[in-house]
Amino acid sequence: DAKTTQPTSMDCAEGRAANLPCNHSTISGNEYVYWYRQIHSQGPQYIIHGLKNNETNEMASLIITEDRKSSTLILPHATLRDTAVYYCIVRSSNTGKLIFGQGTTLQVKP
């Protein structure tokens, strides 16, 4: 299973875009990049996922580099409620396993 590397913590001003990077240099061709977040030790919440094309939904955008070795999650207008731990995960098509790393603690400040 490919591993991911994320910064331990980041700050973002309320109303600004939050850009969360993730490195997954050992990703293989059939593995997807997923992003989840966890607020106050609740169950993780799905945000977005992609294979190689950029993806956008009502919560966020996912930008995957052409070589697929890194990606960036973008929260376009961060609010205080976006303060959470964000996990970047590589998920195998073979097993379906979601293997979590340590995540990035995003603090959105007024």
Add this chain to the structure above:
Amino acid sequence: NAGVTQTPKFQVLKTGQSMTLQCAQDMNHEYMSWYRQDPGMGLRLIHYSVGAGITDQGEVPNGYNVSRSTTEDFPLRLLSAAPSQTSVYFCASSPYGGANTEAFFGQGTRLTVV
């Protein structure tokens, strides 16, 4: 449609006791899994199942048993609880075992072993 339901929400066990953490989903999902999360850490995969009758080990399976007799239920059994198993346990499900599907998580069971 309740999603993924975990019971109990809180539990205190004495060392050596056994118990079963329950996980049920009403979305007809094939894929289910169990995680534990220790304070300040990410989630670690314990066991997972790609369908009824099929289970496999994750990253930290020791001390835990699972079975999958129905699509809806995926119980996690602690055979002889140890203080090291104090943790928050999360169950998750997704439509099938492939990678292009969202996984839904329950709200967790907070277990303390004294």
